[in-house]
Amino acid sequence: MKKALVFFSSRKSWTLPYLIFSIVFVIVPLLLIVVYAFTDENGHMSLVNFSKFLAHPEAINTFVYSIGVAIITTLGCILLGYPAAWILSRSNMGYSKTIIMLFILPMWVNILIRTLATVALFDFLRLPLGEGALIFGMIYNFIPFMIYPIYNTLQKMDRSYIEAAQDLGANNFQVFWKVVFPLSLPGISSGVMMVFMPTISTFAIAELLTMNNIKLFGTTIQENINNSLWNYGAALSLIMLFLIAATSLFSTDSKNDSSQGGGVW
Amino acid sequence: MVRRVIEQVYLWILLLLLYAPIIIIIVYSFTEAKVLGNWTGFSWKLYESLFDTGAHHSLMNAMINTIAIALIAATVSTVLGSIAAIGIFNLRARSRKAMGFVNTIPILNGDIITGVSLFLLFVSLGITQGFTTVVLAHITFCTPYVVLSVMPRLKQMNPNLYEAALDLGATPMQALRKVILPEIRPGMISGFLLALTLSIDDFAVTVFTIGNQGLETLSTYIYADARKGGLTPELRPLSAIIFVVILILLIIINRRADKAKKTE
Numbered sequence: 001m002k003k004a005l006v007f008f009s010s011r012k013s014w015t016l017p018y019l020i021f022s023i024v025f026v027i028v029p030l031l032l033i034v035v036y037a038f039t040d041e042n043g044h045m046s047l048v049n050f051s052k053f054l055a056h057p058e059a060i061n062t063f064v065y066s067i068g069v070a071i072i073t074t075l076g077c078i079l080l081g082y083p084a085a086w087i088l089s090r091s092n093m094g095y096s097k098t099i100i101m102l103f104i105l106p107m108w109v110n111i112l113i114r115t116l117a118t119v120a121l122f123d124f125l126r127l128p129l130g131e132g133a134l135i136f137g138m139i140y141n142f143i144p145f146m147i148y149p150i151y152n153t154l155q156k157m158d159r160s161y162i163e164a165a166q167d168l169g170a171n172n173f174q175v176f177w178k179v180v181f182p183l184s185l186p187g188i189s190s191g192v193m194m195v196f197m198p199t200i201s202t203f204a205i206a207e208l209l210t211m212n213n214i215k216l217f218g219t220t221i222q223e224n225i226n227n228s229l230w231n232y233g234a235a236l237s238l239i240m241l242f243l244i245a246a247t248s249l250f251s252t253d254s255k256n257d258s259s260q261g262g263g264v265w
Numbered sequence: 266m267v268r269r270v271i272e273q274v275y276l277w278i279l280l281l282l283l284y285a286p287i288i289i290i291i292v293y294s295f296t297e298a299k300v301l302g303n304w305t306g307f308s309w310k311l312y313e314s315l316f317d318t319g320a321h322h323s324l325m326n327a328m329i330n331t332i333a334i335a336l337i338a339a340t341v342s343t344v345l346g347s348i349a350a351i352g353i354f355n356l357r358a359r360s361r362k363a364m365g366f367v368n369t370i371p372i373l374n375g376d377i378i379t380g381v382s383l384f385l386l387f388v389s390l391g392i393t394q395g396f397t398t399v400v401l402a403h404i405t406f407c408t409p410y411v412v413l414s415v416m417p418r419l420k421q422m423n424p425n426l427y428e429a430a431l432d433l434g435a436t437p438m439q440a441l442r443k444v445i446l447p448e449i450r451p452g453m454i455s456g457f458l459l460a461l462t463l464s465i466d467d468f469a470v471t472v473f474t475i476g477n478q479g480l481e482t483l484s485t486y487i488y489a490d491a492r493k494g495g496l497t498p499e500l501r502p503l504s505a506i507i508f509v510v511i512l513i514l515l516i517i518i519n520r521r522a523d524k525a526k527k528t529e
Contacts, residue, residue: 014352015364018345018408022367025405029382030370036385084279087272099276101515106283108462108511112487113504116496117286120301124289140283193373201377203469208491218377218469225381225473230388237381241374248373 033241036234049235059220059236066217067243069206070199073138077146077195078188080139085147085187086180089154100151103144114141115208129211137209138199145194153187154180189250197244287508294501301496315499324499327486331465334396334482338403339460345404346411346460347453351445353412354419368409379406380473387474394476402474403464410463411456418452419445458518462511 040046053059084103088096106114118137122129161183165175203218217240224233289301294312298305315324353364371379383402387394422445430440468484475485490497 011351011355014348015356015360016352018349018352018412019364019367021345021404021408022370025383025386025401026367026370029386030374030378032385032389033378033382080279084276087276099280101519102280103283105512105515106287108466108515109287109504109508110466110468110484110487112468112484112491113290113500114286116301116487116491117290117504120289120293121286123301140286143279143283197373197375201375201469203377204488204491221377221381222469222472225384230385233381234385237378241378244373244375244378 030241033234033237036231037238038235039231041231049232052232053235053239062215062220063217063239065214066200069134069138069216070196072135073142073199074146074192074196076135076139077143077191081143081146081191082150082184082188085150085154088147088151089157096151100148103147107144111141111202112204112208115205119208129209130213131210133209134206134214137205138202141202141205142195142198145198146188146191149190149194150184150187153184157183192250193247196247200243201240287504290501291505291508294505297498299498301498301501311498312502315502323481324486324497324503327481327483328503330396330481331483334400334403335461335464337400338407338464339457341400342404342407342411342460343453343457346408346456347415347449349408350412350415350419350449350452351441354416368412370409371406372409376406376467376469377473380470383470384473393478394474395478395480398474398476399471399480399482402470403467406467406470407460407463410459411453414456414459415449415452418449422448455518458514 037049038045038047040048088099091099109117115137118133118140119129122133122136127133157180161179162175165179170178200216201218201221202216203222206214206216207219217236221233221236221240224230224236293301293304295307295309296304297308297310349364349368353361353368356364374382379402383398383405384394387398392398426444426448427440430444431437435443465483468488471482471484472488475482481489487496487500490500
């Protein structure tokens with residue numbers, strides 16, 4: 001009893017409301033996905049949802065295609081974003097901060113409006129909608145999430161490593177590949193986290209950019225839930241969760257870094 | 266020298282590409298044409314009809330819902346998240362790590378998993394989905410960001426300050442209000458603003474938790490609109506206004522942050 005009293009008067013106990021909240025709204029719902037995924041419509045335990053997925057070439061195709069689009073988007077974001085982050089990390093602080101702000105600012109426009117604006121841009125330039133528009137739109141939507149973490153790691157990098165490499169006779173190319181690039185890997189991996197998964201899981205975006213010709217995995221999940229196929233939808237979500245877990249294991253090193261992502265302001 | 270020029274040109278081309286769609290929206294908000302991309306001369310008509318309450322009542326309603334949900338969700342997550350951050354900060358290393366992990370789950374999951382999982386929760390509990398469920402869902406994905414923005418402030422704080430206040434006769438409540446709160450306030454404010462923008466921008470989680478009682482937010486309105494094939498022309502001036510308001514807000518916030526840094 002006394003122990004309980006001590007606990008409730010200490011500031012540790014302040015974790016409790018959030019702990020309870022998280023259990024109800026985060027952990028239990030996730031367990032519900034697992035429960036629904038492994039039961040059929042009548043509530044009996046079964047693997048029918050997964051065999052349905054494996055028997056459905058369309059769902060698997062969408063899944064594989066989504067991963068492909070996500071990989072291309074992620075690579076595109078790295079290829080275009082890395083140089084930008086690199087240039088910014090070498091500019092003076094005030095200037096680079098302003099530019100970073102400018103990169104992040106469009107994120108505050110509703111994602112659907114941004115996407116429709118991209119469609120308008122393609123119409124305006126008389127370019128056809130389709131795969132090209134899809135990749136452009138995805139890179140457009142997610143590149144700030146790549147530039148920002150890479151910029152952060154490059155910014156914090158100790159400049160004397162570069163000087164040391166140069167003193168030891170490395171040329172510019174070697175300095176980049178052997179020193180700068182490896183040191184910026186944490187930034188890249190948190191960028192990958194923030195680009196790869198959202199690309200697969202967005203829904204509606206792909207349809208708008210391709211005039212309903214291409215859909216990604218997120219849409220498949222949403223359609224099934226919408227059509228009251230909750231169990232199948234839950235199974236597809238679980239497959240996605242595994243993918244998320246795999247991606248986040250791949251980038252665990254950068255966890256400390258990505259947790260500072262809130263410092264945009 | 267040449268290299269510097271190339272570098273700057275690269276940056277600005279990238280920025281130009283990022284802003285091109287937004288610029289198009291803003292430019293075409295000043296013309297009457299129904300279809301985006303048709304220029305039929307300068308006009309304020311879309312702005313007028315946006316604020317003409319009769320014609321686009323449902324759009325304005327959606328906007329009001331979006332703002333109401335965002336304000337409630339951001340306020341609750343700021344309170345919940347700040348209290349949680351103080352609690353987590355005072356936990357022992359292992360429990361702190363565990364809570365930290367629980368806190369990152371909604372961030373890692375992504376919208377769609379959060380949406381599906383909450384949908385299943387509400388369905389299993391037999392709760393009718395509507396305004397309340399959307400707010401609860403938004404609190405769920407906003408609070409982790411508040412915790413993450415308050416936490417660094419607590420880490421930077423001198424732990425002796427709190428003890429000193431207690432030694433000087435302050436009650437724990439007073440020490441909290443007069444010592445801890447001022448220290449974490451900047452983190453709370455940025456957490457609040459982050460939660461606000463996340464909530465306003467959200468689409469996926471809202472779609473799953475909004476139910477079918479006819480409630481609309483800006484995102485679901487645009488989604489329904491886009492599925493019908495077109496964009497209500499009044500969305501152009503609305504997006505333009507939102508963009509400019511946010512631009513001004515961000516400039517103010519940054520000014521404040523710079524000032525705060527200078528006075529430190």
